[in-house]
Amino acid sequence: MTDKSLCDEIYFNEFYTSHIQSASNFAYYKSGDKSTSLDLAQEAFIKIWENCAKIDFSKAKSYLFTVVNNLFLNIVKHEKVVFDYAKSSPYLDVDNQSPDYLLEEEEFKVKLKNAIADLTEGEREVFLMNRIDGKKYREIAELLEISQKAVEKRMSSALKKLRTKIDGI
């Protein structure tokens, strides 16, 4: 048992600092909208601050993700999601600089990001939380308040969809 309280500014700030980025990312995986993801996350933290007395410190993380999810469902219209790669990202084979290879990889990247955009929300959030945030399945399960089995299921169905989309074209 911890007697840390989120109503205490020190603990709240600590909690905020360590989770704002992943909360914002989570909102982004769901909405694919860069402009609203931080707002959603901020909104969720405000909710937590307002209800700090009711929230157990150990449950706060999954509460945060639940709130983001609810806010997303309430606010964001389901629009086509758009993802982009970071500008300076290395290719898989760093040594191969032949124009053919580079072109091939660029094509692959376009296919991939479109395929990711076509995933269901559930598949996408799990897949990207694993890939981008480097979160383990168990961690994701905890945050989303689902079983680890469910996370693995979403993960493999995401992979299956991505592979058929990319190989099929």
Add this chain to the structure above:
Amino acid sequence: MEDQKNILKWLNRETSDEELARLQEAKDFKTLEKIAHYASQIETPKVDVETALADLKSRTKNTAKKGKVIPFNFKQVYKYAAAIVVLLTTSYFLFFNNEASFKTEFAQTKTFNLPDNSEVILNSNSAITFDKKEWESDRNLTLNGEAFFKVQKGKKFTVNTEIGEVTVLGTQFNVKERANYFEVKTYEGLVSVAYKDTLVKLPKGTIFKVVNGKIDTVNTFDINENSWLQKESNFKSTALRFVLKEIENQFGYTIETKEVDLDILYSGGFTHADVNIALQSVTIPLQLSYKIEGKKIIIFKYDK
């Protein structure tokens, strides 16, 4: 199937070197590797934690929270406020409101005594209001319509109307105030009438009449003919429009006229007992005819 499991394990960074080597032999592992690699390069909006936190603080500052915030319950307050208002107004009317009023409807007269035993007979469609508490020091009342007063001797007695003001000491007199018509008759004693700037003293048997803002010069009347008190109305050289108005007041009808000169002067009277006899006694001498339709009387020129 076995592959699938290992792939998941690999993505979760849990594979041993041995398992990885086996995976790499699979023919489509290259695609998988690319998916895993490039998917992680998708860029998420970078959060500037410092500014974001500062922004959050400023947003929560307004709702600064120390302890639980109990929203102010307006409904509850309205409930009490309404109850207090009701209580205050009823007690006001019960204990503080000294205003007395008497009112008559169409075809109704009322006789009552004022606090000093002065007698008032209120003609139909009229109203009197006065202050009970002030009465002893200031005999002052407001009249709207027509009334006969038999005033006990004492201090100044004042009748206020919209048109003029009548003051007496102790007498019997009649005040009539209808639209554009003001009339005071003195039956006994001396009555002083203030109308605009003029102050007129009316001895017994005189009448003061203002029609459409003009003072009428006719100034005597028969004191034995106290008309409406004997359930009839009497007129002396009065324009027809005022006579008809009085019929409306007495019987509660509305009167419509067709091609009738309303300024024609009428002398005579009508009873309050029967609307037909009353109408006949007004219309026949003026060579007019009438028709009653429900609550409406139509008066028109008599065709020979």
